[in-house]
Amino acid sequence: MKVKIFRWKAIGPLLLLFLFLVLLVWVFAEPVARQTTEEASSELLGTQVDVGKLDLIPRQASVDLRALQIADPFVLTRNLLEADEIRLKLNPAALAEKKLVIERLTLRGMRFGTARKTPARPPSGKGFAPQVYRSVEQWSNQFKVPLLSLTPVDTIRQLVLDPTQLTTIREAQSLLARTDSARKGLEQGFQQLNLGPTIDSARAMAQKLSASDPKQLGLDGTRQAIQSVQGTLKEIRDAKKRVEALERKARTTVQSLGQGVQSLDQARQKDFAFAKSLLRLPTFSAPEIGSALFGKVSIDRFKQAAYWAELAQQYMPPGLLPRPTPGPKRLRSAGETIEFPKAKEFPRFLLQEGQLDFSIGGASPIQGAYTATVEGLTSTPALYGRPATITATRRAASSAIASIDVGAVIDHLTARTHDSASARLQGVKLPSFDLPGLPLRLDPGTGSSSLTFSMKNGGAQLLGRWAIGSKQVSWLADTSSRTLNEIERLVVRVVSGLNDLQVVAELSGSMASPSFSVSSNLDKAIARQLQAVVGEEVAKAEKMVRAKVDSLVADKVEPVKRQVATVQSQAMQRIQVEKQRLDAVEKQLNAELERLTRGLAPGIELPKIKL
Amino acid sequence: MLALLKLIQSLIKTLHSAGTPGQVAAGMALGSALGLTPILSLHNLVIFSLLVLLNVSFGGGMLGWMLFVPIGFLLDPVFDKIGLSLLTASSLRPLWTGWTNTPILPFTNFNNTIVLGSFVSWAVLAIPIFFAARYAVTRYRATLGERVRQSRFYKAITASQVYNVYKMFRP
Numbered sequence: 001m002k003v004k005i006f007r008w009k010a011i012g013p014l015l016l017l018f019l020f021l022v023l024l025v026w027v028f029a030e031p032v033a034r035q036t037t038e039e040a041s042s043e044l045l046g047t048q049v050d051v052g053k054l055d056l057i058p059r060q061a062s063v064d065l066r067a068l069q070i071a072d073p074f075v076l077t078r079n080l081l082e083a084d085e086i087r088l089k090l091n092p093a094a095l096a097e098k099k100l101v102i103e104r105l106t107l108r109g110m111r112f113g114t115a116r117k118t119p120a121r122p123p124s125g126k127g128f129a130p131q132v133y134r135s136v137e138q139w140s141n142q143f144k145v146p147l148l149s150l151t152p153v154d155t156i157r158q159l160v161l162d163p164t165q166l167t168t169i170r171e172a173q174s175l176l177a178r179t180d181s182a183r184k185g186l187e188q189g190f191q192q193l194n195l196g197p198t199i200d201s202a203r204a205m206a207q208k209l210s211a212s213d214p215k216q217l218g219l220d221g222t223r224q225a226i227q228s229v230q231g232t233l234k235e236i237r238d239a240k241k242r243v244e245a246l247e248r249k250a251r252t253t254v255q256s257l258g259q260g261v262q263s264l265d266q267a268r269q270k271d272f273a274f275a276k277s278l279l280r281l282p283t284f285s286a287p288e289i290g291s292a293l294f295g296k297v298s299i300d301r302f303k304q305a306a307y308w309a310e311l312a313q314q315y316m317p318p319g320l321l322p323r324p325t326p327g328p329k330r331l332r333s334a335g336e337t338i339e340f341p342k343a344k345e346f347p348r349f350l351l352q353e354g355q356l357d358f359s360i361g362g363a364s365p366i367q368g369a370y371t372a373t374v375e376g377l378t379s380t381p382a383l384y385g386r387p388a389t390i391t392a393t394r395r396a397a398s399s400a401i402a403s404i405d406v407g408a409v410i411d412h413l414t415a416r417t418h419d420s421a422s423a424r425l426q427g428v429k430l431p432s433f434d435l436p437g438l439p440l441r442l443d444p445g446t447g448s449s450s451l452t453f454s455m456k457n458g459g460a461q462l463l464g465r466w467a468i469g470s471k472q473v474s475w476l477a478d479t480s481s482r483t484l485n486e487i488e489r490l491v492v493r494v495v496s497g498l499n500d501l502q503v504v505a506e507l508s509g510s511m512a513s514p515s516f517s518v519s520s521n522l523d524k525a526i527a528r529q530l531q532a533v534v535g536e537e538v539a540k541a542e543k544m545v546r547a548k549v550d551s552l553v554a555d556k557v558e559p560v561k562r563q564v565a566t567v568q569s570q571a572m573q574r575i576q577v578e579k580q581r582l583d584a585v586e587k588q589l590n591a592e593l594e595r596l597t598r599g600l601a602p603g604i605e606l607p608k609i610k611l
Numbered sequence: 612m613l614a615l616l617k618l619i620q621s622l623i624k625t626l627h628s629a630g631t632p633g634q635v636a637a638g639m640a641l642g643s644a645l646g647l648t649p650i651l652s653l654h655n656l657v658i659f660s661l662l663v664l665l666n667v668s669f670g671g672g673m674l675g676w677m678l679f680v681p682i683g684f685l686l687d688p689v690f691d692k693i694g695l696s697l698l699t700a701s702s703l704r705p706l707w708t709g710w711t712n713t714p715i716l717p718f719t720n721f722n723n724t725i726v727l728g729s730f731v732s733w734a735v736l737a738i739p740i741f742f743a744a745r746y747a748v749t750r751y752r753a754t755l756g757e758r759v760r761q762s763r764f765y766k767a768i769t770a771s772q773v774y775n776v777y778k779m780f781r782p
Binding site: 004005006007010011013014093096097098099322327328330332333334335336337338339340341342345346 | 649651660663664665666683684687688690691694695698699704707708709710711712713714715717718720722723724725726728
């Protein structure tokens with residue numbers, strides 16, 4: 001009987017099923033693609049992305065997106081970018097390989113910093129972008145922005161200090177315990193040296209040999225005597241090695257105790273600062289005032305730059321090695337999806353050329369048409385072979401005094417990555433902000449602003465500079481909340497008289513260990529005035545603080561310092577004494593050895609024996 | 612509960628179909644791919660087409676699918692390890708690199724550890740599943756089959772309208 005392999009009558013229903021599937025795709029492709037685009041881009045960027053409408057144009061291998069909104073992850077009520085229309089021209093050959101290569105992106109009706117109707121969802125979840133968001137938040141929190149203290153000096157009456165709050169006392173007690181333990185350890189070391197028997201036996205041998213004559217000892221007797229001397233010399237050398245080992249240990253201990261003493265001095269400085277903070281003395285150090293006034297607002301700028309640079313590090317890794325990414329979300333385990341880039345092939349994602357046109361209208365000095373280009377934004381920079389660049393400039397000059405100039409280069413071609421961005425805005429309306437610690441809101445008016453940020457080798461080198469400048473500063477005082485004290489009134493008077501503002505914040509170091517400084521003409525003016533008015537009083541208060549801390553700390557610290565010095569000097573002295581004793585007896589034995597060998601063959605120079 | 616009833620219905624109908632034990636077993640071996648591997652993968656469209664076009668028991672395929680879905684979920688960690696070891700094997704890297712850059716093939720999601728691990732496991736297990744299922748069906752028909760056929764339960768199931776549709780794909 002012939003076995004029937006195919007079920008031909010099933011072809012019809014199967015084709016019908018496929019037709020039904022195609023129909024489903026046709027009907028639901030656009031809404032599904034829109035939702036997928038929103039979800040994928042929100043997860044990638046770590047901020048809410050909304051797409052109003054998505055049209056697929058298969059004949060032109062294009063996608064049209066309308067009413068795009070990308071929320072600002074740091075200000076959820078604001079959009080980072082809003083665009084009316086975006087057209088993506090895709091590469092069909094790359095699509096067949098499940099790769100997204102955008103040959104050309106055109107974006108129209110772009111606006112920045114627009115208010116959102118509903119606040120965006122805060123970045124959350126376990127994705128990479130929310131993790132970066134959290135780590136950047138943590139990173140920015142490490143900068144200690146001092147609080148501006150403007151307490152009147154006449155309110156400083158008494159300083160009550162609890163000795164247990166002082167670091168110096170805690171460290172002194174700890175150092176005392178360490179010193180005691182080090183002393184015991186060294187004592188034990190000296191006992192273990194056990195040099196007495198070695199030195200005594202060496203001396204006895206030297207005395208015995210000094211009374212003997214090689215001629216009377218004979219050849220055998222002299223040879224035995226030489227061997228005995230050599231044996232004893234070896235014991236002395238071993239003893240010297242033990243002493244040297246103990247000396248090394250003692251030096252390390254002494255050095256560690258010395259560092260402990262130094263840390264006591266540093267702890268005292270910290271205690272001065274702590275005690276001073278209890279008094280809430282007004283500060284008139286310009287850098288501190290600068291940090292207090294503009295620290296937070298400057299760090300916020302660098303924080304945002306660091307966030308986007310960190311995302312670029314993740315999404316644009318250098319090299320062509322296979323790289324795993326989390327698999328697609330589904331009911332079953334997602335697993336990992338591994339990409340296998342290949343030279344001369346398409347990368348998984350590439351934006352070859354993006355043309356962004358936007359205009360700024362109204363009577364603003366920066367009104368006019370602008371153009372921005374994005375090139376080479378890719379998931380595999382090594383395949384594209386050139387750094388990604390972003391530029392934005394004015395297309396048609398409308399005003400001579402105003403301009404926007406933005407540029408960024410993302411160079412991830414090799415492991416030595418370098419991301420840099422710079423934005424210079426002139427004649428723009430600068431955002432107003434509150435001055436921390438003062439009942440004042442600063443409105444810089446129209447001025448200039450610039451931000452440069454550079455990150456090399458994945459954050460190993462960091463360089464940033466943010467500056468704002470304006471000659472049209474206005475001050476909005478909020479005096480309704482509380483009554484200002486004398487110093488606050490002085491500061492308000494000083495700053496209110498200023499129409500000019502220059503702020504420069506600088507960032508350097510690395511992501512792991514950044515350093516930050518900020519200075520402005522404002523802090524210098526405030527510092528000068530405060531110095532003149534309350535400088536003398538503050539100096540007196542500081543002197544009082546020092547005296548108070550010293551009185552509490554001195555009787556705890558001085559005995560410890562003395563004990564450390566004693567242990568240090570005694571240890572080194574004892575080691576020197578032991579070394580000298582060993583040297584002396586070794587010298588004596590060597591002299592006897594020389595005499596014996598000379599007596600064995602007078603007039604003949606024996607070859608030197610390396611012992 | 613409904614899924615369980617469907618499973619029992621499918622099981623009874625398949626075991627008593629006119630198909631030979633070999634046809635039922637072949638259907639189950641193919642259907643197990645749908646259960647063991649993530650369902651929304653391109654290769655499953657091919658498996659489904661084979662199930663429909665080849666003269667195997669379609670009911671057996673559906674039964675295999677249903678039986679192996681929970682097993683697939685349970686074995687996901689194992690599939691992940693198998694897939695990862697295959698995808699990270701340096702000797703296979705040229706193959707995966709070639710496939711990634713070949714049209715259509717990337718849509719199979721072969722470069723996902725679960726998809727590859729489960730598919731390879733199914734490919735290895737398909738023959739043992741076939742023989743085990745054939746033996747089980749033969750034994751069932753020789754022992755319990757006739758008694759079940761005479762039961763009211765069986766008659767109630769075979770009398771349902773769904774059974775008529777099912778008969779269209781019966782081998």
